[in-house]
Amino acid sequence: MIRDRFSENIKEQMSSDEWLILEENYKSDENLKYESLFALSNGYMGIRGSHEDGTKNTLPYTYVNGVFDKSETFMRELAALPNWLGIKMYVEKQLIGVENCEILEYSRVLDMRRAILAKHLLLKDKNGRITLVEGMRFVSRAHVHRMCVRLYLTPVNYSGIVEIENIIDGSVINFYDAPRFKVKHTYVTANENLQKNGIYMEAATRDDHLHVGTGCYLEVYKDNKKLLRNRVFHAFGEQAVEFGDFHAKQGTCYQLDKFVSVYTQRECPQYEIHKKAADEIEKFMQDGVDAELAGHCGVYRVMWREANIEIEGDFALDRAVRFNIFHLMSAANEHEDRVNVGAKLLSGEEYGGHAFWDTELFMLPFFSYVFPETAQNIETYRYRLLDAAKVNAKKNGYKGAQYPWESADDGLEQCPDWTIEPDGTCYRCYVAKYEHHVTAAVAYGIYNYVKITGDMDFLYHKGAEILIETARFWASRCEYVKEKDRYEIHQVTGPDEWHEPVNNNLYTNYLARWNLGYVSPLLRQIEKEQPAVYRKLIEKTGLTKDEQKSWHCIKEKIYLPKKEGTNLLEQFEGYFDLENIIIEEYDKNDWPIRPKKLKHKKASQTQIIKQADVVMLMHLMGNEFSPAMMKENYDYYEKRTLHGSSLSPSVYSVMGLKVGDDSKAYRYLNRAAFLDLLNMQGNTREGIHAANTGGVWQTVVFGFAGVSLSEEGVLQISPHMPKEWERLTFRIHHRDSWLEIHITKENKVQTKLLSGKCKKVIIHGDEVIL
DSSP states (O other), X not given: OGGGGSOHHHHTTOOOGGGEEEEOSOOGGGHHHHHHHTOEEOSSEEEOOOOTTOOSSOOOOEEETTOEEOTXXXXXXXXXXXXXXXXXXXXXXXXXXXXXXXXXXXXXXXXXXXXXXXXXXXXXXXXXXXXXXXXXXXXXXXXTTEEEEEEEEEESSOOEEEEEEEEEEOOOOBTTTOTTTOBOOEEEEEEEESSSSSEEXXXXXXXXXXXXXXXXXXXXXXXXXXXXXXXXEEEETTEEEEEEEEEEOTTOXXXXXXXXXXXXXXXXXXXXXXHHHHHHHHHHHHHOHHHHHHHHHHHHHHHHHHHOOEEESOHHHHHHHHHHHHHHHHHSOSSOSSOOOOTTTTSOOGGGGOBOHHIIIIIHHHHHHHOHHHHHHHHHHHXXXXXXXXHHHHHTTOSSOOOOSSBOSSOSOOSOSEEEOTTSOEEEOOHHHHOTHHHHHHHHHHHHHHHHHOOHHHXXXXXXXXXXXXXXXXXXXXXXXXXXXXXXXXXXXXXXTTSOSBSXXXXXXXXXXXXXXXXXXXXXXXXXXXXXXXXXXXHHHTOOHHHHHHHHHHHHHBOOOBOTTSSOBOSSTTGGGSBOOOOOOBOTTSOBOOOGGGGSSOGGGBSOBSSOSHHHHHHHSGGGSOHHHHHHHHHHHHTTBOOOSTTHHHHHHHHHHHTTOHHHHHHHHHHHHTTTTTTTTSOGGGOOOHHHHHHHXXXXXXXXXXXXXXXXXXXXXXXXXXXXXXXXXXXXXXXXXXXXXXXXXXXXXXXXXXXXXXXXXXXXXXXXXX
């Protein structure tokens, strides 16, 4: 048992092994990977899994969801805020730290069930003094402005004065270890005592001057007696440091509690931030760490009751799936509709904390089925930024709303026009210019969210407005080719980003066609059911009958490329004319190896693709393709997909099951589930792959459990259990019902109605009433 590595102070609170992710040896060059894996967040704030005592190789980032800044960078990105983790302990000037002492024992553990990071260190300094340091930290889900570090210090073979520094570091900068890209997004406006004791730092973003206040108070206890003495506050430039000391006796365990609170100008006026942080810490100390931890764990207990997936028969995969769910559900905010879920959650700086199409197509289904209130917030975020999407469309010469490829807080395009190479040269980045399918993803996300939740109020009052404006965009994006009597979309990039730009990417054309065709029946439905809402919607959007007729014409005549005389869908016009290269080798992690022929030519000159494109289309619009067509296209494109994006393996797993490629589907699930844990793409240091976490959930629930919805929105379950599994259990919300689903090795399905009204479910094609 992993928890046996800890003393009773930690062990008695720790979960069993299926909930624990272990780091059992300290390796400096793996710090950044584990900082991502061990990141903690509560939807409001995220902090990476850095060491409190500080290490040379570290990116100790703290983020508040929605606090963005641009400064000298190409785009608005999540600002690295003052790091409140710092606790340094000294004995006779010797730092008790992982890089300053000989490590005799080392364990760090992410407890996913309780959302805490625990550690066990037995350290020996150069004078032979041995110190046991254990502890845990959490970012409270019960009170999102509260964070805590608790350490247990035991001098094993000595007695003496232990000196402590309680630190807030305001010098943290984005891209700290990338010299060419370093940027400081904040400036310190206050560095002072929290109250009589404690430390407080206030920083503001450089562009918008949005203030963020961080307060910390540290105390040392033995038998509930406060021991810290000789407190002295220092403002060392951009560091706030409070010194204190206490006398430690050999073999005696001492408890250190660091109480932390963070507030921003988004929650209260700037002049109140310091008081808010101080008052929160005072209440926190009155309540006590144990009470706050109990409340925090209580929230997670409820969240796991909704979100947990239990796989019996494959322990490692069961834990890996849980790891992905943990990070995805931790980063989303159930109380806030001004923020989205970034491509790296709140665990790293890559992609600047921006929302992509990843949110709607990979993460939103999880929230719609598991946390529908959070899903509604994510959808409302897009509605809040509809006007910005209209500005974006107008800027690019189109009508309606064009959602940005990368979205931050203001809804304007954040994807840079230029990218800097490591040698300092620049090249034009065309992603935002050509990759327009994000607008279709926003539209599809609304459709899918409503289909799952039945939230007609959102659809009628907000969703329909977005759908009209996105359809308007696609109508203006399509070009009529008179000699062929059809509409085409030129100069566009589909999900496969290695071929850019192309004409008539099938995925993009198909979803544009779907968006144009979905709106008119919806409007007729609204007009029939809520005439007043319909009139207001038409008045606000200025939509005319003639415009709707033009949309129907475009929909009917939009070009969908296909290889003549076959079932093969053509990824884009001219794709089949490219050199036909396939993948033949895989590495030790079962990841495809780049074909040798690509050493001498670009992927864009071949049929090798980055990620699911046609296969992604079939995943979304499967009801529109025959089983034979899906299988033939899956087989064709699977051999040519290098999975250069983390978004890809889960899609191929789900589709593999749909076409009968069960063994390969299980391999794809393993690739996706362990992608960050095994650092398969070599970039986990930059943060958790958020879309992949949602994709892992979809693979289990939509793929192996076979959950789907009929066109009428009826829940269907037709599982494809792998031979490795004995049993699968999970829970989902659908419309007004909450269900628990058990599936046995033999694909027998047991469903239990946990709450809601009697419900019709189709299991293996047979209708069942719950």
